[in-house]
Amino acid sequence: MADFAIEMKNVSKELGRKKVLRDLSLAIPKGSVFGLLGKNGAGKTTLIKCALGLVRIQAGGITVLGDDPGNLHEDTKQKLGYVPQSDRIYPWLSVKQIINYTASFYSHWNDQLVHSLLNDWDLDSNDKVGLLSEGQAQMLMIILALGHEPQLLIFDEPVASLDPAARRQFLKTILKIVSDRECTVFFSTHITSDLERVADRVALLKDDKIDFCGELDVLKDEVKRLRIVAPVDISEELNISGLIFCERSHHEAIISVRGFKPEMKIAIEKQLKAEIEVEDLNLEEIFLELNR
Amino acid sequence: MIKNIKQIILLYLRNPAFSLILGIYLSGAVSSRYFLYKRDFFMSEEAFTFMFLSVICLAYIMGVQIKRQLANYRASLLPHYRKRHLGVSSLWYVLFILFAFLWEKSLPPSIIFTRAGLTGIYLACLCVAMLITWVGYLSLVRVFLVLYFAVLILAIQSQSIFHMIDNTPWLNGFFLFLSLVMLLLFGIRMMKLKEGNFEYSYLLTWPPKDLIKSQFAVGPQKPGFLSVIFGDLPAAGEGKTKKYTEKRSMLSRAFHWDYIELAELKLFWIFLALLTPFYLWFVKMANELHLFYNNTYANFLLLSVTPVLIVICGNYRRIVFWGYELLKPVKKEPFILQHGFAMLMNLLLYWFLFILFFSILPGLVLENPFLNELKYWLYLFLTGSYAFVVFAWISYMSSLKSTRLMILNGLVLCLLSLLQFYEAANFPRFIILTNSTVCLLIGGIFIQATYRRWCRAEF
Numbered sequence: 001m002a003d004f005a006i007e008m009k010n011v012s013k014e015l016g017r018k019k020v021l022r023d024l025s026l027a028i029p030k031g032s033v034f035g036l037l038g039k040n041g042a043g044k045t046t047l048i049k050c051a052l053g054l055v056r057i058q059a060g061g062i063t064v065l066g067d068d069p070g071n072l073h074e075d076t077k078q079k080l081g082y083v084p085q086s087d088r089i090y091p092w093l094s095v096k097q098i099i100n101y102t103a104s105f106y107s108h109w110n111d112q113l114v115h116s117l118l119n120d121w122d123l124d125s126n127d128k129v130g131l132l133s134e135g136q137a138q139m140l141m142i143i144l145a146l147g148h149e150p151q152l153l154i155f156d157e158p159v160a161s162l163d164p165a166a167r168r169q170f171l172k173t174i175l176k177i178v179s180d181r182e183c184t185v186f187f188s189t190h191i192t193s194d195l196e197r198v199a200d201r202v203a204l205l206k207d208d209k210i211d212f213c214g215e216l217d218v219l220k221d222e223v224k225r226l227r228i229v230a231p232v233d234i235s236e237e238l239n240i241s242g243l244i245f246c247e248r249s250h251h252e253a254i255i256s257v258r259g260f261k262p263e264m265k266i267a268i269e270k271q272l273k274a275e276i277e278v279e280d281l282n283l284e285e286i287f288l289e290l291n292r
Numbered sequence: 293m294i295k296n297i298k299q300i301i302l303l304y305l306r307n308p309a310f311s312l313i314l315g316i317y318l319s320g321a322v323s324s325r326y327f328l329y330k331r332d333f334f335m336s337e338e339a340f341t342f343m344f345l346s347v348i349c350l351a352y353i354m355g356v357q358i359k360r361q362l363a364n365y366r367a368s369l370l371p372h373y374r375k376r377h378l379g380v381s382s383l384w385y386v387l388f389i390l391f392a393f394l395w396e397k398s399l400p401p402s403i404i405f406t407r408a409g410l411t412g413i414y415l416a417c418l419c420v421a422m423l424i425t426w427v428g429y430l431s432l433v434r435v436f437l438v439l440y441f442a443v444l445i446l447a448i449q450s451q452s453i454f455h456m457i458d459n460t461p462w463l464n465g466f467f468l469f470l471s472l473v474m475l476l477l478f479g480i481r482m483m484k485l486k487e488g489n490f491e492y493s494y495l496l497t498w499p500p501k502d503l504i505k506s507q508f509a510v511g512p513q514k515p516g517f518l519s520v521i522f523g524d525l526p527a528a529g530e531g532k533t534k535k536y537t538e539k540r541s542m543l544s545r546a547f548h549w550d551y552i553e554l555a556e557l558k559l560f561w562i563f564l565a566l567l568t569p570f571y572l573w574f575v576k577m578a579n580e581l582h583l584f585y586n587n588t589y590a591n592f593l594l595l596s597v598t599p600v601l602i603v604i605c606g607n608y609r610r611i612v613f614w615g616y617e618l619l620k621p622v623k624k625e626p627f628i629l630q631h632g633f634a635m636l637m638n639l640l641l642y643w644f645l646f647i648l649f650f651s652i653l654p655g656l657v658l659e660n661p662f663l664n665e666l667k668y669w670l671y672l673f674l675t676g677s678y679a680f681v682v683f684a685w686i687s688y689m690s691s692l693k694s695t696r697l698m699i700l701n702g703l704v705l706c707l708l709s710l711l712q713f714y715e716a717a718n719f720p721r722f723i724i725l726t727n728s729t730v731c732l733l734i735g736g737i738f739i740q741a742t743y744r745r746w747c748r749a750e751f
Binding site for chain 1: 295296298299300302303306307308360364365368369370371372373486487488
């Protein structure tokens with residue numbers, strides 16, 4: 001059995017003439033809650049679509065639950081759940097009807113879970129789908145993706161249209177699903193606070209490649225902001241490895257570094273004879289620093 | 293599996309448009325047989341027309357449904373999704389054909405519809421519907437609409453088409469073969485459809501917001517050889533084209549708005565111009581078509597309804613942009629007026645094209661004596677004025693909020709159109725002229741009402 005729910009090796013994808021993914025490799029361990037971060041247009045949605053075989057790749061190889069996404073076996077499909085950024089569903093059907101319709105495709109369907117989620121999110125099963133608000137439609141999509149209790153859940157910006165209460169409920173549900181049974185969750189989002197709350201691993205997509213992939217804590221340990229106060233003016237060129245950003249003002253400087261290690265602090269202190277304060281960054285700040 | 297297939301069948305039946313037209317199809321078939329039983333051959337044929345028309349609409353809706361079902365992520369990710377959806381749509385298709393066979397069974401020899409001709413026509417029409425669904429909102433939409441209605445009217449109006457198919461075995465076989473090949477290709481393509489395929493985004497979707505999304509997803513077209521011929525004119529403000537704000541007359545402002553759709557319009561003209569010699573050759577060669585062109589008065593629906601549908605379909609998607617357009621420095625009332633004017637100009641243009649291609653040009657080749665009659669020209673005038681009424685009435689309906697009112701208006705309009713269709717050609721000259729004048733007046737009243745309603749509308 002493969003250890004990874006999704007494994008991408010040297011994947012390249014072009015949309016028209018634009019290279020969206022270039023020689024990209026990514027592995028998502030089973031049982032992890034994996035967050036994908038990236039600026040608008042970085043290729044997050046394309047990456048997810050490639051992983052699911054919704055679009056064809058130009059080079060490389062992908063496996064999803066050990067299967068080829070371009071030609072997914074029916075058994076693999078039973079284990080997959082996906083919520084896209086936006087969806088078109090039959091507006092003339094009621095919520096109940098679309099649930100029955102979706103359920104009929106799967107060999108296993110948890111009615112109890114679906115009904116409890118409908119209650120939690122105040123969705124009336126007799127409402128017509130076409131009359132739901134964007135947020136409610138998004139909730140319905142999430143419920144439809146969870147009903148068959150998949151082993152791999154993929155969400156593309158799942159909470160973009162949800163209000164804070166629904167967002168909190170969604171995260172709670174995800175955490176419960178992961179704790180109750182072995183399930184892998186892979187999702188992209190712009191809301192880094194959500195990602196920080198639930199994800200144990202993250203990948204950062206930048207310039208059509210994976211810039212970082214690993215545990216969230218490792219990323220937090222790796223990227224730091226240093227406040228340097230030196231007795232003399234700090235020279236123009238700071239010779240610090242992994243320097244991302246530097247803002248100088250006479251004998252003070254604020255720098256962001258990647259690949260921080262405690263020895264780095266000692267070395268800079270020695271070099272500049274300065275006092276250095278190391279600041280931890282939250283995920284949003286890290287994201288901003290790495291995308292400068 | 294049975295539960296799943298039942299849900300997919302229900303998906304069709306729960307679609308109000310599909311159920312309604314299926315009801316018309318079945319009632320058309322039943323009443324046609326009933327009138328046959330009663331030996332009322334005229335009414336039986338008329339009821340068959342309903343059955344025939346509705347099966348084309350059904351096929352069209354089915355095509356839209358199939359694309360809607362398969363051009364999304366569920367088709368790739370839900371177990372057995374594609375096979376079962378295509379299976380159910382094939383089942384519907386077989387049922388339609390089977391129903392036609394049962395309908396035709398034991399027909400008396402005096403009835404002209406024979407099994408071979410019927411099958412050929414059904415299959416051909418289903419293929420046309422599939423083809424239209426396939427091309428979707430490519431810029432050829434207007435051209436295909438014209439072809440579609442031409443085939444439709446030719447098929448239902450000219451008995452000669454039935455005769456041609458019945459009496460020419462190879463033609464019947466050709467239709468059957470073509471239909472099956474196309475359906476097979478359609479099925480194979482749909483089994484493999486992915487987002488990267490060119491037609492994926494061109495879904496015939498509802499509501500129009502989705503359509504716009506899919507159009508945006510396609511993005512701007514790449515410049516190429518064809519775009520030099522068929523591409524858009526320079527945008528307003530570029531080169532010699534004046535900006536909208538610099539245009540003073542309503543005519544030039546109306547043209548400004550019309551430029552948005554002009555690529556299709558140009559294509560339509562070029563397409564027609566290229567096809568004209570073949571078209572005239574075909575008309576001259578196909579002797580059977582004399583029956584159709586000699587019966588010019590029966591072309592009422594073709595001349596008065598089709599141009600309206602082309603204009604309305606072409607402009608329909610523009611309405612959803614009006615809210616955004618009105619945020620620009622334009623006033624609402626003149627803005628609505630200019631759009632209406634642009635649509636009227638298009639209506640006149642398409643009506644003229646139809647008169648040219650379905651009356652004047654064939655008349656030259658066929659030396660049709662009807663062309664020299666005053667009544668004939670009055671009749672053509674009536675088709676134009678009735679096209680204006682249909683256009684005005686449908687525009688008025690577009691401004692209605694109540695669904696019931698819209699259905700009621702639609703029913704009245706359909707009944708009036710049928711009345712005109714059956715009776716207008718029999719009227720004397722004076723009545724035709726009066727009829728046309730009344731049509732123009734009624735159209736004017738509807739246009740005025742529509743203008744006022746749209747001016748008050750919230751975007």
